[in-house]
Amino acid sequence: MTQLTGSKNAAYIGAAYMVGAGLIFAIINVANTQLTWVYGLKSTTVAFWEYFIALLFSLPWVFKNLHSALTTSQIPLHILRVALAAGGVQLWVLGFSSGVPLWQMIALIMTSPFFVTIGSLLVLGETVTKERWISLVIGFIGTMIILSPWSDEFTIAVLYPLGASFMWAMYSLITKHMTRTENADTMTLYLLLLLTPINAVLAFNSGFIIKTDAAIVSSEFAIAIVVTVGVLVAVAQYFLVKAYSIADAAYLQPFDYVKQPVNILLGWIVYSYLPEGIMWLGATLIFGASLYLLWSESKK
Numbered sequence: 001m002t003q004l005t006g007s008k009n010a011a012y013i014g015a016a017y018m019v020g021a022g023l024i025f026a027i028i029n030v031a032n033t034q035l036t037w038v039y040g041l042k043s044t045t046v047a048f049w050e051y052f053i054a055l056l057f058s059l060p061w062v063f064k065n066l067h068s069a070l071t072t073s074q075i076p077l078h079i080l081r082v083a084l085a086a087g088g089v090q091l092w093v094l095g096f097s098s099g100v101p102l103w104q105m106i107a108l109i110m111t112s113p114f115f116v117t118i119g120s121l122l123v124l125g126e127t128v129t130k131e132r133w134i135s136l137v138i139g140f141i142g143t144m145i146i147l148s149p150w151s152d153e154f155t156i157a158v159l160y161p162l163g164a165s166f167m168w169a170m171y172s173l174i175t176k177h178m179t180r181t182e183n184a185d186t187m188t189l190y191l192l193l194l195l196t197p198i199n200a201v202l203a204f205n206s207g208f209i210i211k212t213d214a215a216i217v218s219s220e221f222a223i224a225i226v227v228t229v230g231v232l233v234a235v236a237q238y239f240l241v242k243a244y245s246i247a248d249a250a251y252l253q254p255f256d257y258v259k260q261p262v263n264i265l266l267g268w269i270v271y272s273y274l275p276e277g278i279m280w281l282g283a284t285l286i287f288g289a290s291l292y293l294l295w296s297e298s299k300k
Contacts, residue, residue, distance in 0.1 A: 014247030015255045021239035022259035024232050029102055030266050031229045036097030039222050040213060042206035043093040046226060048199040049210065051089065053230025054237065055196050062192055069185040074178060078187075081174045082194040088167035089195075090202055091160045098157035102267030103275050106260050107146050107283040108161040110290050114139040115169030117293070123173055131296035135289040142285030145278055260287060 035041050055062075072078065095105050117132045147162070148154055178187060200208075212222045260283075267273035275283055 010246050014243045017239045017243035017246065018255040019258050021236045021243065022256055023262060024236040024239065026259050026262040026266055028229050028232050028236070029096070029105065029263055030270055031225055031232075032093055032096040033102065033271070035222060035225055035229075036093060037099045039217055041097075041210060041222060042203070043097040044090060044199075044203040044206045045208060045210065046097075047089050047093045048196070048203040048208065049226050050230045050233055051199055052196050053227055054233040055192055057231060057234035058192055058237075062189065065185050065189055069183070069189040072182060072186055072190070074182060077174060077178055078190040079194060081171055081178065081187075082191055083198055084167045084171040084174065085191065086195055086198040086202065088164040088171065089199070091164040091167065095157065095160035095164065098155075098160060100157050100161060101273035102271070103260075103264040103273060103283065104146060104158060104279075105161045106263045107275075107286050108143065108158070109165050109168075110260065110286050111139055111143050111162065112165040112169045112172070113290055113293055114143075115166050116172055119169060119173045123177075129296070132293065135293035135296070138285055138292070139289035142282045142287075142289060145282030145285065 032046065035046050036043050092105075092109070114136050117136055121127075143162070147158055175187065210219060210223050210226060212219050264274070
C-alpha cells in the first residue's frame with residue numbers, strides 16, 4: 001500500500017513539474033515576442049543573453065559534475081548536437097521577432113516528433129510502424145494547412161519555427177544515438193558548456209548590447225526582462241529534469257501539451273492572436289497526430 005501511494009505521489013509531482021515547465025515556457029514565449037517584435041531587439045542577442053544567464057544559474061551543478069562528466073571520446077558529436085540545439089533556439093526566437101503568432105509557433109514546433117520519425121528511419125534505420133506512418137501523414141496535412149504556401153498571406157517567417165522543429169528533432173536523434181556510449185551527466189554538461197559560446201558566435205554580427213528605442217521602452221526595462229527570462233529558462237529546465245527523474249517520459253509527455261492551449265490563450269490576451277478559419281483544423285490535426293503517436297508508442 002505504501003509503495004502504491006508513493007507511486008501515485010511521484011506521478012502527481014512529476015506531472016506538476018511538467019505542467020509548471022510548460023507554463024513557464026509560455027510566459028517566456030510572450031516575453032520573447034515583446035523583446036524582439038515589439039521592442040525591436042535582435043533575436044540572436046536576446047537568445048545569447050537568456051541562455052548565458054541560464055548557464056550562470058546552472059554553474060553550481062556544472063562545477064559539481066565537471067571532473068566526473070567531462071571525459072568523452074565524442075567531442076565532434078557533442079559539438080554538432082549543441083550546434084543543432086543552438087540553431088533551433090536562434091530560429092525559434094527569430095520567429096517571435098518576425099511577428100509569427102504564438103499559436104502558429106506552438107503548432108509548428110509540435111511537428112518535431114514527425115521529423116524524429118523520418119530521421120529514425122533514414123539515419124538510425126529503425127522500423128516505422130503503421131501508427132507512425134498514420135501520425136506522419138496527418139501531421140503533414142496539418143502542417144501544410146498551417147503554412148498555407150499557396151496563400152497570398154504566406155511569408156518566409158513561418159518557416160522559422162518549422163526550422164527550429166527540424167533542428168531540435170535532429171538534436172534528439174543525435175542524443176538518442178549518443179546515449180549508447182555517453183551518460184546523461186556528460187551530455188548535459190557539454191550542452192551547458194557549449195551552448196553559450198555557439199550562441200555568442202551567432203550573435204557576433206548583431207552585437208551583444210541591449211539597446212532599445214527610448215520612445216518605445218527604456219533599455220533598462222528590456223534588460224530586466226532579458227534577465228528575468230534567463231532565470232525562467234533555468235527554472236523551466238530544472239522543472240523538466242525533475243519531472244523526468246520522477247516519472248516516465250511516456251507518462252509525462254501529454255502534460256507537456258498543456259502549453260499549446262496556454263500559449264493560444266496568452267497570445268489572444270496580449271496580442272489578440274487567434275487561429276482563423278481553417279487554421280483551427282491545421283492546429284487540431286498536428287495536436288491530434290502528436291497525441292496519437294504518443295499513445296501508440298506508449299502501448300509498447
